Each structure stands twice: as C-alpha cells, then as structure tokens.
Amino acid sequence: MAHRLVFDLMTAERSVRRWIDARCGDSGIGAAGAGVLFHLAAHGDVLLGDVGAALxxxxxxxxxxxxxxxxxxxVVKTPDPRDARAVRLTLTERGRRAVAAARxxxxxxxAELAGGFTDAELDVVARWLGRTTQRLT
Structure with missing residues (x-):
C-alpha cells in the first residue's frame, strides 16, 4: 500500500491548528501565538528573530x-540594547496566564491524539516526526 505521507501530514497539521485555535481562540493567541508564548516561557527575554528561527x-x-x-x-517588544535594529520579546503577566491555559x-x-495507540506505536510516530524534521531543516 502506498502511503500519502505528505498529504496526510499536511492535513493533520491543519486539523491540529484548527483544534488548538478553537480552544485558544477566545484568548486571542491561537496555535501560532501559543508557540511563541511557549518559547518565551522556556527561554525568557528573546530576540524576535531567534523565536522565528526556533518556530x-x-x-x-x-x-x-x-x-x-x-x-x-x-508580550512586550523592546529594542535590543546591543543592536537597536533587533527586537526582543518578553512575556507579560497576561502572557504567562495564556501559557498556562494553552498548556x-x-x-x-x-491525550486525544495518543488515544488507542500503544507507547511503542507512539514512539515510532515520534521518531518519524523527529527524523522528518531533521532531514528537512
């Protein structure tokens, strides 16, 4: 059987974004915004370009x-003290609350995505996704 991995992956990605957007949409952040906030929560005050590269x-x-x-x-945007052309992002208190809700x-x-799969099956999926990312970046 020929798998349509690219089509299935793209369709799944859109479904995941819609699912997150539907549940985070009232907060005003959505799936893409949640990614930025998660990155800032993990790394603190970060250059805008670094967040973009990471995502x-x-x-x-x-x-x-x-x-x-x-x-x-x-978030608050501020000029980088070492390079006035660069912008740094910092989470606000509202941003920290949004991170908790998005988590x-x-x-x-x-939990929904893992339902019905064994840990071994999920390990294969995680390995495939990780390897796909490594190969294509």
Missing amino acids: GASPSGMSGLASRLEKGGF EVVTELN
Missing part, C-alpha cells in the same frame, strides 16, 4: 504575529 516562521510572519501578541497584551489545551490534545 520555523518567516521574518514577516513573525513580525506580524509579535505585533498582534503585543497588541493583545501578551492545558495542548495536554488535552496530546
């Missing part, structure tokens, strides 16, 4: 997303 986002897309997150009160959503989604 595989384009500079223009990252800039727009950061502006929306700032407008929503989730609950992601935990629920992980």
Whole structure:
C-alpha cells in the first residue's frame, strides 16, 4: 500500500491548528501565538528573530504575529540594547496566564491524539516526526 505521507501530514497539521485555535481562540493567541508564548516561557527575554528561527516562521510572519501578541497584551517588544535594529520579546503577566491555559489545551490534545495507540506505536510516530524534521531543516 502506498502511503500519502505528505498529504496526510499536511492535513493533520491543519486539523491540529484548527483544534488548538478553537480552544485558544477566545484568548486571542491561537496555535501560532501559543508557540511563541511557549518559547518565551522556556527561554525568557528573546530576540524576535531567534523565536522565528526556533518556530520555523518567516521574518514577516513573525513580525506580524509579535505585533498582534503585543497588541493583545501578551508580550512586550523592546529594542535590543546591543543592536537597536533587533527586537526582543518578553512575556507579560497576561502572557504567562495564556501559557498556562494553552498548556492545558495542548495536554488535552496530546491525550486525544495518543488515544488507542500503544507507547511503542507512539514512539515510532515520534521518531518519524523527529527524523522528518531533521532531514528537512
């Protein structure tokens, strides 16, 4: 049987984004915003370009997303003290609360996705996804 891995992966990715957006949408962050907030929660005060690189986002897309997150009160943008052209992002208190709420959503989604699979099967899926990312970046 020929697998349609690319099609299935792209379809699954869109479904995951829609699922997260539906549950985080009221907060104003959505799936992409949650990714930014998770990164900031793990790494602290970070250059905008570094967040974009970590998430595989384009500079223009990252800039727009950061502006929306700032407008929503989730992050503060400040010039980098060493390079005035660079922008740093910092979580606000509202951003920290949004991270906690988004973590609950992601935990629920992980449980939903893992349902009906053994740990061994999930290990294969995780290995395949990780290897796919390594090969293509």
